[in-house]
Amino acid sequence: xxxxxxxxxTSAGTPPAPAIAAAQPRRGARIDWGRLAMIGVPYGWLIxxxxxxxxxxxxxxxxxxxxxxxPFRPLIEWERGLEGILDFLAALDLESYTGRLIQNPxxxxxxxxxxxxxxxxxxxxxxxxxxxxYAMARAPRDWRxxxxxxxxxxxxxxxxxRVYAWVGILQPDGLLxxxxxxxxxxxxxxxxxxxxxxxxxxxGIVYAYLPFMVLPLYASLERMDHTLLEAAADLGxxxxxxxxxxxxxxxxxGVFAGALLCFIPIMGEFVIPDLLGGPDTxxxxxxxxxxxxxNRNWPVASAVAVVLLVLLIVPxxxxxxxxxxGLGAHR
Amino acid sequence: MASPxxxxxxxxxxxxxxxQSPPPQRPALGAVRRxxxxxxxxxxxxxxRFEAVTKTFGTTRAVDAVSLDIHEREFFALLGPSGCxxxxxxxxxxxxxxxxxxxxxxxxxxxxxTPPHRRPVNMRFQSYALFPHMDVARxxxxxxxxxxxxxxxxxxxxxxxxxxxxxxxxxxxxxxxxSGGQRQRVALARALIKRPRVLLLDEPLGALDKKLREETQxxxxxxxxxxxxxxxxxxHDQEEAMTMSDxxxxxxxxxxxxxxxxxxxxxxxxxxxxxxxxxxxxVFDCTVEALSEGRAVLRAGPPLDASxxxxxxxxxDVGQAVTLAVRPEKMRILHADEAAPAGMNTLSGTVWDIxxxxxWTTYLVDIGTARRVRxxxxxxxxxxxxxxxxxxxxxxxxxxxxxxxxTR
Numbered sequence: 001x002x003x004x005x006x007x008x009x010t011s012a013g014t015p016p017a018p019a020i021a022a023a024q025p026r027r028g029a030r031i032d033w034g035r036l037a038m039i040g041v042p043y044g045w046l047i048x049x050x051x052x053x054x055x056x057x058x059x060x061x062x063x064x065x066x067x068x069x070x071p072f073r074p075l076i077e078w079e080r081g082l083e084g085i086l087d088f089l090a091a092l093d094l095e096s097y098t099g100r101l102i103q104n105p106x107x108x109x110x111x112x113x114x115x116x117x118x119x120x121x122x123x124x125x126x127x128x129x130x131x132x133x134y135a136m137a138r139a140p141r142d143w144r145x146x147x148x149x150x151x152x153x154x155x156x157x158x159x160x161x162r163v164y165a166w167v168g169i170l171q172p173d174g175l176l177x178x179x180x181x182x183x184x185x186x187x188x189x190x191x192x193x194x195x196x197x198x199x200x201x202x203x204g205i206v207y208a209y210l211p212f213m214v215l216p217l218y219a220s221l222e223r224m225d226h227t228l229l230e231a232a233a234d235l236g237x238x239x240x241x242x243x244x245x246x247x248x249x250x251x252x253x254g255v256f257a258g259a260l261l262c263f264i265p266i267m268g269e270f271v272i273p274d275l276l277g278g279p280d281t282x283x284x285x286x287x288x289x290x291x292x293x294x295n296r297n298w299p300v301a302s303a304v305a306v307v308l309l310v311l312l313i314v315p316x317x318x319x320x321x322x323x324x325x326g327l328g329a330h331r
Numbered sequence: 332m333a334s335p336x337x338x339x340x341x342x343x344x345x346x347x348x349x350x351q352s353p354p355p356q357r358p359a360l361g362a363v364r365r366x367x368x369x370x371x372x373x374x375x376x377x378x379x380r381f382e383a384v385t386k387t388f389g390t391t392r393a394v395d396a397v398s399l400d401i402h403e404r405e406f407f408a409l410l411g412p413s414g415c416x417x418x419x420x421x422x423x424x425x426x427x428x429x430x431x432x433x434x435x436x437x438x439x440x441x442x443x444x445t446p447p448h449r450r451p452v453n454m455r456f457q458s459y460a461l462f463p464h465m466d467v468a469r470x471x472x473x474x475x476x477x478x479x480x481x482x483x484x485x486x487x488x489x490x491x492x493x494x495x496x497x498x499x500x501x502x503x504x505x506x507x508x509x510s511g512g513q514r515q516r517v518a519l520a521r522a523l524i525k526r527p528r529v530l531l532l533d534e535p536l537g538a539l540d541k542k543l544r545e546e547t548q549x550x551x552x553x554x555x556x557x558x559x560x561x562x563x564x565x566x567h568d569q570e571e572a573m574t575m576s577d578x579x580x581x582x583x584x585x586x587x588x589x590x591x592x593x594x595x596x597x598x599x600x601x602x603x604x605x606x607x608x609x610x611x612x613x614v615f616d617c618t619v620e621a622l623s624e625g626r627a628v629l630r631a632g633p634p635l636d637a638s639x640x641x642x643x644x645x646x647x648d649v650g651q652a653v654t655l656a657v658r659p660e661k662m663r664i665l666h667a668d669e670a671a672p673a674g675m676n677t678l679s680g681t682v683w684d685i686x687x688x689x690x691w692t693t694y695l696v697d698i699g700t701a702r703r704v705r706x707x708x709x710x711x712x713x714x715x716x717x718x719x720x721x722x723x724x725x726x727x728x729x730x731x732x733x734x735x736x737x738t739r
Contacts, residue, residue, distance in 0.1 A: 225458065225460065227456050227458055227460040228460050228462060230425075230447070230454075230456070230460065231460035231462070232448075232462075232473070233426075233427075233447040233448045234425060234447055234448070234454045234522075235448075235474035235521070235525070236478055236525070237448055237473070237477050246462060249464040250463065250464055252464075
């Protein structure tokens with residue numbers, strides 16, 4: 001037979017492999033500053049924008065009210081050095097928590113009321129948001145970006161103006177009553193009072209927070225594999241049943257995300273109850289505002305804020321646990 | 332089982348040697364398989380009938396006037412390249428798509444008005460489509476729960492079915508805790524448990540690696556005969572279709588090109604499309620030069636200028652243009668100085684490329700035409716005295732019965 005094969009245009013003879021590059025010199029155990037900087041950015045962010053303000057609020061809540069500027073004591077006397085700091089720490093106490101906060105029932109009521117309004121509003125948001133998100137996720141693919149756009153569109157207008165607009169809609173001779181009157185549902189001579197009630201607050205909240213509910217729901221529904229529904233149908237499951245047995249369980253992470261994304265900020269909501277709520281609409285955010293600016297009682301206001309934060313951490317942690325489990329383990 | 336037909340199979344099983352434990356027993360299936368050919372029986376009533384079924388999406392005809400009969404207990408494969416309409420055809424049987432025109436009849440009943448959840452067919456989806464929020468047992472039980480079967484009965488059948496697909500003890504796992512091979516078994520168990528009239532398998536082995544694919548092929552075949560069920564497989568993999576099915580329908584552009592058993596399809600393809608789609612083949616454009624005593628002389632024009640003797644399967648006329656198709660393994664490759672056996676068609680050329688695959692060696696031989704001839708040789712001997720090398724002058728030889736003259 002012939003010797004070495006002749007060179008040919010096909011891939012039969014590959015060119016010799018290039019010489020193996022010399023191994024990279026190994027790095028010692030030196031500190032990788034670049035990596036550290038990368039990791040440092042989010043931590044720096046957290047420290048500057050979350051931990052530091054929180055420590056300030058915590059410190060404030062342990063101080064005492066004073067008729068002075070700023071309206072609280074003690075202040076750190078930096079010029080006295082370590083002694084000044086120690087004196088400052090010794091003067092801190094829990095009076096804001098143990099005093100008015102517990103003795104005056106108004107704070108507990110405000111908290112309970114906030115909890116009630118936030119729960120009802122979140123539930124309504126879920127009932128309204130789910131069908132919207134479902135319809136969006138089932139819409140033709142080309143439409144979806146436009147539908148998402150339509151959900152986000154209200155953000156392009158000032159939040160305050162949008163809430164103000166509801167005053168016009170909800171007032172006794174406003175659009176809502178006019179519409180209901182035209183349909184013969186209410187008596188135009190004695191229209192029901194909606195503005196400045198808890199109902200108005202809930203309507204305003206549902207309106208304002210709807211995108212925060214719809215978007216996470218949409219994200220989880222849109223991601224769902226459509227063949228799962230075909231599989232369910234194939235195994236004998238009628239469509240209405242596969243919605244409850246397949247679609248809803250699989251969208252649970254979105255339900256949780258949307259519910260918490262709404263519930264937590266609603267708890268501390270201030271603008272909507274202030275504009276649409278009546279004088280007896282007691283919500284914790286408004287209480288904090290009143291303590292800070294009307295009563296100039298900064299320590300108690302801070303104490304209320306700290307209590308609210310601690311209470312809200314519980315559902316957040318629950319949510320994280322649920323997400324880690326992937327929400328699939330339970331049956 | 333005790334019929335004399337099974338003796339061959341039993342003898343084969345003892346080849347392992349005395350010291351080894353015998354392989355797991357299963358009913359011998361040789362007799363069942365060999366005698367099975369209901370499509371040749373004019374009296375037999377098919378289980379599934381596609382009658383001139385057409386499906387259009389917009390302006391494209393995904394399925395174009397397909398008529399097809401599938402019989403009870405048949406392992407039937409729809410084979411074709413992607414976009415040929417095979418999946419659409421299957422989805423119409425499952426009820427996920429409605430035919431634009433034509434009828435689909437199952438067990439004598441027109442399925443047009445039956446929604447998917449009432450059809451007595453179950454599908455094993457290509458993506459498996461396992462419910463991620465349910466464990467394996469619940470996934471498998473789903474179909475029975477929908478039928479309102481009693482709880483203890485469900486538990487019993489789930490266990491039985493999981494055992495059937497060799498997943499006993501996996502009931503508590505979640506789909507994301509399983510390997511790809513295990514997931515496909517769960518999907519199979521879920522589709523099997525209701526004992527559907529037809530089991531639909533969409534690209535059943537597509538996502539598995541080669542070793543697993545081969546194992547699963549044989550498992551599916553055993554399962555199908557053991558359960559006496561009708562399987563309809565959609566696949567683009569010709570090896571998969573050939574290995575498993577009783578019959579294959581090759582599809583192209585929404586139409587069925589040929590329906591035949593695997594060996595018939597391979598050895599007597601009905602058209603050039605089928606010959607080229609199924610396995611490797613070398614084709615020569617020829618005209619019929621002479622006919623005598625069941626033999627035909629075909630003439631290939633320039634640049635080849637060669638004549639071949641073939642035994643045509645279908646009637647052809649002198650002067651007709653035909654395609655001569657020859658499979659690589661039906662040709663022999665010889666050194667140019669060796670004499671070809673008498674009566675064989677021969678071609679001379681030089682070796683362009685050699686592909687060694689262990690069991691086979693494939694030679695690409697340049698004979699002066701645009702396409703090189705592909706010849707395959709089984710490596711029956713470990714040591715070859717005079718191996719054929721690159722650029723060697725060679726002779727290709729094939730018998731008159733090796734080539735197929737195709738008129739289409």
